[in-house]
Amino acid sequence: MMSRLPLIEIPEPLDAHIKALGGKPLNLYRALSHNPRLLESWIDFAYTLRDGKTPRRLRELMILRTAQMAHSAYELAQHSIMAKKAGVTENEIAELENWQQSTLFNDIEKAALKLTEAIVNNHMTDDIYANAAQYFSHVDMIELLLTASFYCMVPRFLNAIAITTEGESSLQYRKMADNLLAF
Incomplete structure (x- = not known):
């Protein structure tokens, strides 16, 4: 398309x-x-x-998770490239859908991913917020909350205009994105 x-x-x-x-x-x-x-x-x-102030690697994991949850191949393709540059491994990207059971992610990353999913699902609770806040300052929380929120909007916009990576140089990541969206 x-x-x-x-x-x-x-x-x-x-x-x-x-x-x-x-x-x-x-x-x-x-x-x-x-x-x-x-x-x-x-x-x-x-x-x-x-x-931002928080590790780029962490924010890229959050962005990839928002893209996965929104079924946005374009966002997955673009941010898989950025995530790898920030130190996220291909194994971590492949395991991201199952982050809760995975041993590849530490407690801090899991708290940020849980926060991300709560924002994507528009179901933030005091417990989820408090869990993340034990690891992050107020400044960090603003950054993480805005990252997850912005990247909820991005795939919705991308999907609305049906943007593709056609003509861009991210072919291998398009294939990876298709695999991540196959769940």
Whole structure:
């Protein structure tokens, strides 16, 4: 399926901004280019979340879990690449669906993943929050809560516009994403 929105060129100042942040001209950005002001806001917010105080590896696990739960192949493909750069192994990515029973994730990661699932399911409890808060400061909690919340929205937007990785250089991760979505 082709994207419901035509993919257009990213306006030059925003393209330069994305590249300066270490990003690539992804199909998502080409679709968002229909509204340059919102593309800029998206980029600034997403990259602020990616450059946080908590470990990037932890945040990438959370992002991958939101993508899994939303059945977003595009998000899984893109963030599998970023997760690997942040130190997440292929075994961890493969085991993420079963994180609760897995021995690959420590108590801190499991608390963040439980927090993530509570946000995705819109069912936060005091116990889930308190469990995560024992490991993280208030500053960290804001960062983690916003990461999980933002990445609940991202796959919904991606799915709404039917964006694909067609033409992007993430073929091996598309296959991995398809496998992760087969559950």
